[in-house]
Amino acid sequence: DAGVTQSPTHLIKTRGQHVTLRCSPISGHKSVSWYQQVLGQGPQFIFQYYEKEERGRGNFPDRFSARQFPNYSSELNVNALLLGDSALYLCASSLWGGSNQPQHFGDGTRLSIL
């Protein structure tokens, strides 16, 4: 069975641009979460979606937005990119997003802002 898949794997953008990152969860998983990981730190929670509804949001500015589609795939959008947005963006899925369920991660999208 396929794991969590993310695209693209790498992306280079310039300041002020917009970016869309995509994620397909494990088959049967209905919850998707997004994390940002900067060098030397652990992943930091951005969003969680379940059944197309936003369930949680981390401490990120409104430039960050996301959505989940009927097939449970998800997009993360970031507007007005800043140098500090350079990071590894990880998507994770779980069955229904309960607090006692492990999340399974994709390999991430490496975003570099010039």
Next chain:
Amino acid sequence: DQQVKQNSPSLSVQEGRISILNCDYTNSMFDYFLWYKKYPAEGPTFLISISSIKDKNEDGRFTVFLNKSAKHLSLHIVPSQPGDSAVYFCAASGLYNFNKFYFGSGTKLNVKP
């Protein structure tokens, strides 16, 4: 606000010996804890979890211990193998925040042959 902390950025262990990775948390509402392993250029891979109703959980060579009073958990790997060399993250969540996990900053484990 760092609610989950891994105070050892790196650990070096000889093959065949025990590796002990430590993690501390500050939020007493956390009740579910996980360990992930991460290789370069890959996403974190789920290793083992523990609920706050238990103080120990084993899966093969991996055992996680939870000390709720000390707000401390540890991962024991016995015996350590060179393939275990990776960055290990602990993560925590609470009933009140669904599937939102707080991660530590990671410990890089090097198992020497």
